[in-house]
């Protein structure tokens with residue numbers, strides 16, 4: 001018997017040198033005992049001689065794929081791996097194409113080992129989690145991870161971490177061997193127990209936040225997830241505490257995602273869209289209100305166009321002194337294509353008349369140009385526009401205002417105030433006041449006429465209608481004085 005001493009369990013260089021000498025000594029696999037330094041010897045093995053030094057001799061002939069196969073297979077935990085690889089090496093001398101025989105028992109066993117090791121190497125690159133250890137007195141911090149590999153992949157995988165985290169001091173501790181990068185070289189030390197590794201650090205919550213934010217409930221396939229992230233790794237992953245509850249809530253979350261309204265673009269996007277839209281629009285259309293109306297017919301700045309019949313643009317005199325701004329078209333306006341033609345429009349018209357204002361001499365428009373609604377049987381129920389929708393539509397109001405140059409804008413209700421001033425106000429605090437708008441000058445605030453439609457009591461309705469008329473008269477007087 002010949003005994004070969006290997007320096008560590010994945011000592012490919014030691015195995016290769018020994019295999020070359022064994023081949024020249026014509027040793028059969030049965031003649032060899034492979035012994036890894038530090039591992040208990042087989043007590044029942046026959047006494048063995050140490051492999052003699054055999055100098056020179058030609059290198060064994062092997063196909064190109066063999067060294068890589070052996071380098072990976074040797075990292076497998078199967079104690080038979082050294083003998084298996086030596087057997088393959090010997091057979092390759094007579095059968096150079098042996099590795100092509102996938103059904104050969106030795107080839108199959110070796111490639112199964114390679115697959116298992118490759119997979120474990122990949123898992124190590126994915127599931128090592130470093131924890132920060134503060135450096136003492138001017139020493140830079142170190143990052144330490146605990147990992148329990150299924151095979152001997154630490155030395156095989158260490159160069160990946162060296163290249164990835166070249167500027168950090170780090171250690172990966174495992175029960176078999178530890179690897180340290182404290183520059184300029186990788187250093188390996190004996191394995192340790194888990195208590196030598198730091199338990200948690202200040203980045204723990206970041207891992208969890210990151211994981212929760214990339215977890216897509218709509219794509220969850222629990223079996224596939226467990227294949228990718230086998231449960232035996234979970235105990236050392238900070239994010240794993242979240243997994244059960246994320247799985248449990250996944251179905252409900254994905255239903256909610258499907259039902260949720262489309263996400264609106266970020267706040268700055270209307271301005272960006274506006275710039276590109278303005279740059280793309282034919283210059284002649286940007287000149288007057290009619291051209292703008294044509295452009296607005298194709299507006300898709302926010303998702304509201306999808307549920308509406310048409311864009312309801314403003315209408316009135318191009319030199320109007322008063323600009324009335326409502327909230328958004330209702331069901332009736334959506335069908336007629338003109339603002340304030342439905343029930344709220346009729347009250348508005350009556351109030352204007354009583355306040356001595358000619359609608360024909362004014363300009364009437366809305367903060368939002370599409371009807372926001374929710375289908376309910378055969379009816380379409382009005383829904384108030386949200387801030388993103390108001391912001392997305394403000395560009396049109398700015399364009400209308402820039403061409404009209406009114407003396408006074410009259411905001412009818414909270415959405416119009418929001419659009420004209422860019423701020424949200426409590427109506428009861430600002431009603432009857434003049435606010436200023438970054439693009440429309442003076443803004444007089446009053447209620448939206450649909451408020452009157454919602455009042456049940458006829459006395460309340462009359463009183464509030466009279467107050468609305470007073471507001472409109474006051475606005476007319478203010479405009480005269482501007």
Ligand code: URA
Pocket residue numbers: 326327328329330333338339340341342344345366450
């Ligand atoms: N309400 C509004 O705000 N505008 C209209 O055009 C109709 C109803």
